[in-house]
Amino acid sequence: MSLYLFDLIGVGVFAVSGALAAGRRRLDLIGVVVAAAATAVGGGTIRDVLLDRRPIFWLTDARYLVVIIVASIATMLYVRWARVPGITLDVADALGLALFTVTGAQVAERAGMPAITCVLLGTMSGAAGGVIRDVLLAQVPHVLQRGSLYATAAIVGATFYLVLINLGMSPGVASLAGMACVAALRLAAIVWRLELPAFEVPPDES
């Protein structure tokens, strides 16, 4: 029950993040809600389609779409009146990433997937919504570009969760530890501007 509540909060946070990103591309109101929805439920939808989990979580429970619509509209109203402090959003987004990544890895693990698939599906649950949003906005997804260890934080945290589970830790404690790991790594990357090296093929090659 409280996990369900967290899930709705995560969806709301990601919707705010998607709406703000859309606000830089001059979409209309519907476009903003679509970008917010893609960010909020895109990752979980891909996870459920790949694993054939039915029904897709947000189809039969109308609350997810209601939260997305309310969060999008609230965001659009809010930015007319006040500045959005970037750090608030970063923290909220990091918590959403942590929540969706670990629950995604858990879903895959309970479906009997091998460990590497659990890490990948966890990471996709957390990060693929932002990828879909960026594709819709016709830009190279931020997650794939240099900077901020977004997917990296998810991969490390999902791996940490799986290691703890395999060491016999209870799912509740392992989940919290995995989420703390994702959020801490992501926020540390923002604060200290950590990043992975970029890879570049010299133009005259290949």
Place this chain on the structure above:
Amino acid sequence: MSLYLFDLIGVGVFAVSGALAAGRRRLDLIGVVVAAAATAVGGGTIRDVLLDRRPIFWLTDARYLVVIIVASIATMLYVRWARVPGITLDVADALGLALFTVTGAQVAERAGMPAITCVLLGTMSGAAGGVIRDVLLAQVPHVLQRGSLYATAAIVGATFYLVLINLGMSPGVASLAGMACVAALRLAAIVWRLELPAFEVPPDES
């Protein structure tokens, strides 16, 4: 049976619209057919994958692909000889949008989805094909941008259809009323240049 005929016509109209859009990006012949097919069956495919309706409608009935290929080739031949009157295409596209939106909402409703999901899946059935086409052409989807109430017309019409069904109207009459609503609103938006307000975050924020 006549619904099936309408469905094939809708696919053909959307294929023409997709082929014309592709013609602005210098694709080759295969690229044009792909863009036409994505426009024509993309929305219905997403709907069926999300609802797990199997088999996907165009996989087992070869006529859909035949119609798409014929419509694409006919479009490419036609534009070599004559101008395409924009208004003809707009009217045809509005009818396609109306048809796919309402039949999509109907499919979701009969699968027992909540009303908000029916409106969303109806709108996706009508509009997501164009979104996929625009993503393939590396541009921000027109549907999400300011102007012309494309998705809005679908949302209003799908909602109207569901209200009528819940008031006890027969599905046939409610469908026609919903389709008329989508087409009228879309065409009115084109004629009088109606649009939703855009949402824009000032660059210095967030």
Place this chain on the structure above:
Amino acid sequence: MSLYLFDLIGVGVFAVSGALAAGRRRLDLIGVVVAAAATAVGGGTIRDVLLDRRPIFWLTDARYLVVIIVASIATMLYVRWARVPGITLDVADALGLALFTVTGAQVAERAGMPAITCVLLGTMSGAAGGVIRDVLLAQVPHVLQRGSLYATAAIVGATFYLVLINLGMSPGVASLAGMACVAALRLAAIVWRLELPAFEVPPDES
């Protein structure tokens, strides 16, 4: 068993091709692996989701992801030390395209799909991974653009395979003939710069 080995080799080759393409867009290490994975298993995943073949092949067999990760990292290390001869990659990529196209058409045929659907799903199995990669890199997919008969080679080879099967040839021989057809056409197009005509709508039209 040896088909499985070919399959893993095809995935590895496509991963190298995806990693090299990603190297032109300054992604970080994770971004490169994601682009490689999308190229390598994107087409087969779309095929399996459309046909509802479960589980998706790379979810339950960890070797696919391991091959992708190893191939991506090896590519990134290799290009620091040496030039990649373009022709090597082209040949490898043509073999991957040939393999995935014909096995994709075979899967669709055994699922009882009509011939035109088999050709389309075979072509998607071979070429859609590259489309997803290009969409992630925010560029119009190469497959859809003028030049090199990429999708065309797949379509011709898949059709050739189906004709041979319907003439009563054994699946093994028909597969090899279909693959040879794809690879030969694709390599001939590279060597002699063959291409399909482009289609362009004059700007003042429609």
